Amino acid sequence: MNLLLEISPVLLRGAYTTVLLTLVSGTCALLVGFAVGLARLARTRWLSIPLAIYIEVFRNTSSLVQIFYFFFVLPLIGIRLEAFTTGCLVLALNFGAYISEVVRSAILSIDRGQHDATIALNMPTSLSYRRIIIPQAIPVMLPAFGNYALELLKATSLVSLITITELTFSGAQLVQYYGHPTLIYMSIFVIYLLLALPLVALNKALERHSGGQWKPKVPTT
Amino acid sequence: MDHQSTSASQAPLAAEFVNVSKSFGAFTIIDDLNLQIRPSERVSLIGPSGSGKTTILRLLMTLERPNEGEIKVFGDVLSAGGEGAAKARPDREFRAIRGKIGMVFQQFNLFPHMTALENVMEAPVQVLGTQRQEARDLAECLLKRVGLAEKGASYPSQLSGGQQQRVAIARALAMKPQIMLFDEITSALDPEVIGEVLEVVHNLAHETKMAMLVVTHEMGFARDIADRVIFMERGKIVEDASPGEIFNSPRNDRTKAFLNAIKR
Numbered sequence: 040m041n042l043l044l045e046i047s048p049v050l051l052r053g054a055y056t057t058v059l060l061t062l063v064s065g066t067c068a069l070l071v072g073f074a075v076g077l078a079r080l081a082r083t084r085w086l087s088i089p090l091a092i093y094i095e096v097f098r099n100t101s102s103l104v105q106i107f108y109f110f111f112v113l114p115l116i117g118i119r120l121e122a123f124t125t126g127c128l129v130l131a132l133n134f135g136a137y138i139s140e141v142v143r144s145a146i147l148s149i150d151r152g153q154h155d156a157t158i159a160l161n162m163p164t165s166l167s168y169r170r171i172i173i174p175q176a177i178p179v180m181l182p183a184f185g186n187y188a189l190e191l192l193k194a195t196s197l198v199s200l201i202t203i204t205e206l207t208f209s210g211a212q213l214v215q216y217y218g219h220p221t222l223i224y225m226s227i228f229v230i231y232l233l234l235a236l237p238l239v240a241l242n243k244a245l246e247r248h249s250g251g252q253w254k255p256k257v258p259t260t
Numbered sequence: 261m262d263h264q265s266t267s268a269s270q271a272p273l274a275a276e277f278v279n280v281s282k283s284f285g286a287f288t289i290i291d292d293l294n295l296q297i298r299p300s301e302r303v304s305l306i307g308p309s310g311s312g313k314t315t316i317l318r319l320l321m322t323l324e325r326p327n328e329g330e331i332k333v334f335g336d337v338l339s340a341g342g343e344g345a346a347k348a349r350p351d352r353e354f355r356a357i358r359g360k361i362g363m364v365f366q367q368f369n370l371f372p373h374m375t376a377l378e379n380v381m382e383a384p385v386q387v388l389g390t391q392r393q394e395a396r397d398l399a400e401c402l403l404k405r406v407g408l409a410e411k412g413a414s415y416p417s418q419l420s421g422g423q424q425q426r427v428a429i430a431r432a433l434a435m436k437p438q439i440m441l442f443d444e445i446t447s448a449l450d451p452e453v454i455g456e457v458l459e460v461v462h463n464l465a466h467e468t469k470m471a472m473l474v475v476t477h478e479m480g481f482a483r484d485i486a487d488r489v490i491f492m493e494r495g496k497i498v499e500d501a502s503p504g505e506i507f508n509s510p511r512n513d514r515t516k517a518f519l520n521a522i523k524r
Contacts (some may be wrong), residue, residue, distance in 0.1 A: 152369035153329035155323050159363040174373050
């Protein structure tokens with residue numbers, strides 16, 4: 040018990056870093072995902088080919104290798120970033136690639152008739168997307184976003200390998216210093232679980248709220 | 261053909277198709293078609309499925325682009341076949357022309373995340389820049405006109421098919437089009453609510469001066485609403501005459517065969 044009290048400040052600081060990594064890279068991943076997903080829908084070739092390459096590279100290679108690459112190889116060509124920035128950058132690009140596909144497929148899932156209606160009402164494309172198409176596509180995206188948020192929370196442990204003292208890394212350091220791996224790793228285990236719960240709850244609430252009103256749950260009269 | 265020669269000297273045509281062709285892959289759906297619609301004219305398009313009736317409406321609404329030919333609206337070229345012809349026009353000009361046309365769809369295509377009232381208000385506010393209060397008044401007035409004054413706060417999923425289609429008509433009217441396209445607006449409806457939708461359109465025909473282009477399988481409706489009926493087959497106009505002539509004494513054998521088949 041004494042040991043727990045002694046290590047808790049370190050674990051909490053690690054947990055704080057994990058949360059910060061998740062929030063920053065998660066927000067950036069959403070921005071990247073929406074930008075890339077929408078840009079690919081525009082079907083301009085000079086844009087969509089490089090973006091397709093980006094997505095496939097980041098989806099089909101190991102995230103760990105991506106992190107190492109950015110951390111160790113970029114400095115060789117003169118780009119020096121802090122470890123935290125590098126970690127967020129790679130996680131944002133990696134998850135952004137997945138999210139862009141979620142965004143793209145959710146938007147493609149919206150009925151062609153909705154696009155037709157916006158044209159018949161003389162809406163410009165940007166307005167049509169902003170007011171009609173994207174608001175309907177977001178409820179389609181939410182379950183996948185929830186999954187990726189949880190994945191991201193856990194994936195932040197990868198950046199421990201580029202010297203960022205997040206939750207997993209601080210635990211590993213504590214084990215080296217104090218021993219007691221069972222207790223310490225069990226605490227980490229529980230902390231990850233506690234961090235995940237609000238994400239799950241948030242996602243549930245969002246799913247309920249958005250679209251809840253208009254989804255046809257009552258049979259039409 | 262009489263219609264076209266008499267109208268030539270008058271005000272510009274509401275819509276004009278000049279040698280328009282449209283194909284999907286190897287399948288030609290509209291074949292070198294010429295068609296003229298005068299302002300305030302009510303035209304029914306009838307014919308077997310696949311004859312290209314709906315495609316005419318979709319071309320005019322710019323939901324499809326012609327492969328060849330030109331489509332004009334009140335004298336301005338709206339879209340044209342060939343490379344870049346339609347793109348050459350600045351977006352603002354293009355939309356100024358397109359804004360003269362409205363359309364009601366077979367599947368209603370209401371926005372499911374908005375209430376009936378919001379559906380009707382959306383385009384006036386966002387596209388025309390109408391003040392919200394003014395748009396709301398207009399929307400309420402239009403919903404009343406289609407008999408749905410109390411349904412403004414309902415979402416489309418809470419409305420019957422007939423009610424949804426009437427909201428869709430109100431939504432199209434809110435943009436004050438000069439040409440209104442009705443694309444098989446009763447085909448997705450239960451038989452018992454078809455009447456209420458057709459009644460709304462009949463009233464519109466009496467109360468407004470919009471040109472109307474109606475694609476329908478309801479022959480009674482096609483006859484009653486129109487000044488002129490066009491029978492189409494395989495992407496071509498086979499017969500173009502008054503409702504009386506088409507339905508009582510069609511000249512063309514294929515028109516006769518089609519109308520006989522429908523009667524049975």
